[in-house]
Amino acid sequence: MSEAALYVVATPIGNLQDMTLRAVEVLQSVSLIAAEDTRHSARLLSHFNINTRQLSVHEHNERQRSEMIVQQLAAGNSVALISDAGTPLISDPGYILVGIVREAGYRVVPLPGCAAFVTALSAAGLASDRFSFEGFPPAKKGARLEQYRSLADESRTLIFYESPHRVLDSLRDMAQAFGGDRKVAVARELTKTFETIRSGSLDELLVWMEADHNQQKGEFVLLVEAAPRRKEESLGAEQLRILSLLTEELPVSQAAALAAKITGIKKKVLYQAALEINKG
Template identity: 50%
Template sequence: MSGTLYVVSTPIGHLDDITRRALAVLGEVDWIAAEDTRHSQALMDHIGVGTRLISYHDHNEAQRTPELVKRLSEGDQGALISDAGTPLVSDPGYRLVRACQDAGVTVVPVPGASALLAALAVSGQPSDRFLFEGFLPAKGAARERALERLAGSDVTTLIYEAPHRVLSLLEALAPKVAADRELTLCRELTKRFETVRRGPVADILAWVSADKDQRRGELVLVLGPAARGEALDERDRALARALLEELPLSRAARILAAHTGLKRQALYSYLETL
């Protein structure tokens, strides 16, 4: 009979944020696949779990996946964890989950801490719809395209960013958004130096530029949605004006929505201002 793979969330900082269910599962499985076994061993020591750790990360994922699936297919009970938080969120693991499903191995979530959801919850930004961008490309045209996408997003957008790149990201983003476009910087969530600050992008840029401590640790940036019309680039705004010259407002809004993928009602309201 096949075993089970448990996808287990671990704390993102405060070690007391592990669930009782996670403690039980980690203590009972045959092995734990961990992104960095040295890092995870410190957590295991803290919670008193002696289960064997197996290294599973970006560089050995292809090789290690069939090995783990074979063990599970033969009856092992295994757990997958990341360095912190919920596995697979900007971390390796989805290939293992897919391979287990394809092999008929049961995959069970053991939910818990997540930097993504923790940041959204305290950001003060609209949370009815949101987009997770993960880590942006580090440089070049791909990074520029990602910044343009952020600037035009009409939903709250969450970004993970490396501390040494956060200042350059804010410097590049500030000129692309409206002066009142808000961003919440969440740093070191649940840890000793936890910081959450919300304000216009330019204000957050000035604060991070003046205080190098805000360029340290784990960061989640939560960018508020673009206002009406801000989600359109200059080419689309020109198209909007041209459509209005030839068509009724409702028809123009329908065509513009089909072209941009934005909500027709929001575009209708924007077109009324032109």
Template identity: 50%
Template structure:
């Protein structure tokens, strides 16, 4: 008996509601683009629906055809493929549109995870939708959600950022822009930049925030470690193997300052300076005049700025 026999042909009680019954094997519709999520490591994480679509579409558009070929071989799928990656995505749109116009079905996949999520696909989907073709998501693995689910973070909201800029200056500028966000922020990072990234996180966000470092998710050496930012770099350097693999970083959001922590005089100085100076300059001068922590003053300044914007 095959897996299809087990999942598609097993009888169900007649009194079971429709939404609980296993649907029949899905066949792709003509002229439709399917956005198919694929495993981020463990090949068994692929969904039955994804296998249905990949088995039956006319053409697959893959980020790296060699990587996707390994997945297809594992499931005995033989499929015509075309390359679609960040260097040729714009140029490939017309090819995909031409296939769809002839009534063919196309599946878009990336090397791992969900297309368009820090991976190629967004441009294709936007332009194909604008041309009036149907786009159907086939959901599945995502490294960000996978890491978040196992991190034990209780905050109800999060902000997905993806990959920070590769070089230090632009990376720190992006972190400055994110510094005041009260949400858990999710980053992706490559192994050769992980230590530099952690250094910049500490420099810009401070060393007291919590971070969860998730690496090699769903793979043999999967690791999920939580600590304060000040301890993250030392933990990674304690074992060179911890610096290998693809990383998901989950950093706790900014905490609104307690006005009671700032003396009344320091708050007064800050408010006066904010009337005429840019926020960063006002904070620096306030710290020099009052002797209070620049981080505390910065957080308070952001809070005051938000209150002023809400009153406008």
């Protein structure tokens, strides 16, 4: 490694055989490994005979540790960043460190590898061309339900992480916010011995999970099907007459806004119709 850099290294989310050859080489070659939990990472490093010194970097000390790592880079020493599992920064610490290193003018080199939400999406059978990764939902029921309700009309597949002691309550809140017939996929313990990927409606999966306590254990990725598309509102003769009269006296935007108040039709629909009327 001729130039000092921060290497962001993805590690396995369960199965150690998912470690890449490049990741092993980099972790053996750098001067320091910044790890979320050095005790947790010790097993991984020992398995691959990696003896590089570790430094703990977690959410409570990240800014302070970032300054130490920049000092290492300034001295010409490369550093690797790893999390407990998967790709660093994905619902894990690291973005503060990466930002500080980049601002200091040093290279940040990503090493691709495992990410639990991508792994789950690839096998869930839900639309994968457009999706929104939401990370962990709020721990408290009220805030969690509010977030789900705000996403009820989302046109992309939604992806969440969830913990074992909240997963059942989380699915119940989803059923309340999205409707029990919304299709979901539950991915549990990915790449591990008890890996489970099951899909169905929220109502169906709640019955399944409530009946089998073992399915409530482990690390979860929850994927929710995009909301069904709503039919566009159409304008009747009376709505068009009102809109036409208003566009004779007002700018298009104001006419659409006033027509929306009078008719109850969405302003966006009326605005487009007003533009067509003006063209005519």
